[in-house]
Amino acid sequence: MSTIGKIIRVNALPPVEEREINVIYQVAAPGAATYTDYAIDASGDLKTHAVVDGSIPIELSDDHVSISDLDLIAEGITSQAEYNSATIEKLYQKLDxxxxxxxxxxxxxxxxxxxxxxxxxxxxxxxxxxxxxxxxTSVTGAGLTLGADWSMNTSGKNYTISGLSDVSNDAAFNTFLSQNTAGKVGKANGKQLFLSLPSSLTEAERTAWKTQMNGGWTTNTMSVNSISPLLIKLENGVSYITLRGANLNLNPANFKIEIMNAAGSSVLATVANSQVQLDTSGLSLTFYFNFFSLGVNEYKIRLWNGVASYVTPVTFEVVNNVNEIDLSTLTWNTKVYNNNTTSKAYATNSIIYFNPDNSIKPPAVELVYVFNAKTQMPLFSAGENWYLEAGISINMRISPNQTLGFAMTQSTNLTNDFFGNVDFSGFGSLIALNTNWNYSQNLKLIFIKKGPILTKVLSGINPDGQLITAISSETISNNDDLYLGAVFNNTSETGDTSFETYMNINLIKAYTF
Incomplete structure (x- = not known):
């Protein structure tokens, strides 16, 4: 219960030393009929704090309050001035x-x-x-856990993650960060990426990638345009086979050569790699093999280059017996236009040669023969199976048909009795067996007759410089003796020019089987 009882009205608050205790001083406001109350307790302390003396709160005036609080006295504060000093120091530590x-x-x-x-x-x-x-910079335990779908749009700005550890050789890191077309990110094992990779590459890029995966060795599409020899005599010993074509430079550490059936559907034998001679040019390869255990039959070859396999389109055959024909002693019947004579067209032994001679007939592109030749004796007898190979050196840019084929008579008076023939003509490029060839080159021509089927195989360079092979088959009589012959028509490109037409046919070998 308060002990303050007496109220004293004054015009100004008395100094501390003159104040009574347990009283209330009512101080009149200058020029006004209002008063401000100041309570003084038994210790002489001022209890009213909501007033100011000018700009200084009353409780901070050094001479308004006496100190009787034991806690303050214990702190060494015994006067209002000391209290005010301590309070101001604390206020200085406060923020405005x-x-x-x-x-x-x-x-x-x-x-x-x-x-x-x-x-x-x-x-x-x-x-x-x-x-x-x-x-x-993160600290231990920091991280981000999504509570809902979250997206980031880079707006075309670079987004970089750097300083990652190299885990290329760590088998535990086998998952890809993958994204769909909508930008959604997920993890994947990479299967879809690799399945779709080829479609995103150009042909050149696919080839380069396959080549690198194959140790730098070619993975271009392999091709074989000739197998030599096409006929092999069955005997218990090795025979050498040469394949010619393109992209045959197989990886020495990862290739395979297999003997297939004629359909190319079954593997009959595998050639040991130690029996194969590779050619880094990619144009040929040679191997040896003993075909005795496989027996008489027709076969194909399958190649594996480490990435893809290829079955040869041409076949070769193992036969019981081969009877070679001596081509160096062939004799010929020949005829020149209007029975003229020329040294620029002839047939001798295994050679048939044609070079237009302006003295025979004025140059012109016309289907009028100027020279033809036929063997005096049949080259092959009726019913025989046989093989004939010729090398042809040719320059024929502009020319009508020039023909090499077979007839049933030796008469050179007939020029329209040929069959099973190959026609060569020139119209900017050489055309033969419905295929375009470089007009100036060396060709290889093979005829193979088995029963009534005659197969013609022509190998050479096309106008793009690629080594190619054309194959054609037809049915001929199996009951007639066959004479070999050639018919050459007039042409306009004659004389000693770079386009001068010539055709040199060299009969390399022939045999029956």
Whole structure:
């Protein structure tokens, strides 16, 4: 219960040493009929604090309050002046209420408070930091857990992740980060990526990739345009086979050669790699093999280059017996236009040669023969199976048909009795067996007759410089003796020019089987 009882009205609050205790002083406001109450307790302490003396709160006036509080006295504060000094020191440690706007450059600190009420200055720039506006360094335990779908749009800006560990040789890292067309990201084993990879590459890029995967050795499409020899006599010993074509430079560490049936559907034998001689040019390869255990039959070859397999379109045959024909002693019947004579067209032994002679007939592109030749005796007898191979050196840019084929008579008076023939003509490029060839080159021509079927195989260079083979088959009589012959028609490109037409047919070998 308060002991304050007496009220004293004054014009000014008395000094501390003159005040009574347990009283209320009512101090008149100058020029007004109002009063301010000041309570003084038994210790002489002023109890009213909501007043000011000018701009200084009353409780801070050095001479308004006497100190009787034992706790303050224990702290060494025995007077109002000492109390005010301690209070002002504490106030100096307080922050003013902010009234100005600023930024972290001008005001780089903020106040932080711990759980015990202790305070410290913190960098203002850290307040509100995030991955969108700051360069951050994580601490132990930091991370991000999504609570819902989340997206990032780079708006065309570079997005970089750097400093990752190299785990190329770590088998545990076997999952890809993958993205669909909508931008959604997920993990994948890479299967779909590799399945779709070929369709995203150009043909050149696919070839380069396959070649690198094959150790740098070719993975281009292999081709074989000739197998030599096409006929092999059955005997218990090795025979050498040469394949000619393109992209045959197989990887020495990863290739295979197999003997297939004639249909190319069954593997009959595998050639040991030690029996194969590879050619780095890719134009040929040679192997040896003993065909005795396979027996008489027709066969194909399958190649494996480490990436893909290829079955030869041409076959070769193992036969019981081969009877060679001596071509060096062939005799010929020949005829020149209007029975003229010329040294520029002739047939002798195994050679048939044609070079237009202006003295025979004026140059012109016309289907009028100027020279023809036929063997005086049948080259092959009725019913025989046989093989004939010829090398042809040719220059024929502009020319009508020039024919090499067979007839049933030796008469050179007939020029329209040929069959099973190959016609050569020139119209900017050489045309034979319905195929375009370089007009100036060396060709290889093979005839194979088995029963009534005659197969013609022509190998050479096409206008693009590629080694190719054309194959054609037809049915002929199996009951007639066959004479070999050639008919050459008039042409316009004569004389000693780079386009001068000539055709040199060299009969290399022939045999029956």
């Amino acid at each position: 209420k902010p009234t100005n706007d600023g930024n972290v450059l001008d005001y780089p600190k903020i106040v932080g408070l711990d759980d015990n009420g202790n305070v410290a200055k913190l960098p203002a720039g850290d307040l509100g930091k995030n991955i969108a506006n700051s360069s951050l």
